Amino acid sequence: IEAVFKSWMGDKAVTYRDGIIALLDGSHVSTFDLPAALKRGPLCHVLLGVAASWCLGLSATALKTGLETFDATSSCEGDTWK
Numbered sequence: 001i002e003a004v005f006k007s008w009m010g011d012k013a014v015t016y017r018d019g020i021i022a023l024l025d026g027s028h029v030s031t032f033d034l035p036a037a038l039k040r041g042p043l044c045h046v047l048l049g050v051a052a053s054w055c056l057g058l059s060a061t062a063l064k065t066g067l068e069t070f071d072a073t074s075s076c077e078g079d080t081w082k
Contacts, residue, residue, distance in 0.1 A: 014051040016043065021050060021067075023060050030060035037072035 013024040016034065023030040038046050050063055058066075 012055065014047055014054065016047055021047070023050075023054055023063070032060070032064040032067075035068055035070075035072075038067060038070065041072060 011024075011026045015022045015024065019034055019039065020031050021034055034046065046067070050067070053063055053066075054060075
């Protein structure tokens with residue numbers, strides 16, 4: 001699976017391949033592993049969230065930390081997370 005989201009804000013792209021998310025910004029590349037728990041869900045949702053957050057200014061470190069600490073086993077009912 002390979003997915004690419006390109007930003008309208010410039011030379012940015014988010015790609016995924018073989019369990020690795022790559023953030024490309026011109027000639028700079030940041031990579032990190034996608035946590036196993038998130039590989040079971042819809043990958044397009046994860047990549048879209050990463051791409052949108054990155055375009056809004058979150059750093060690669062913040063995105064990596066967020067994905068690593070996200071509780072993929074929780075469910076959402078109404079407006080609250082369980």
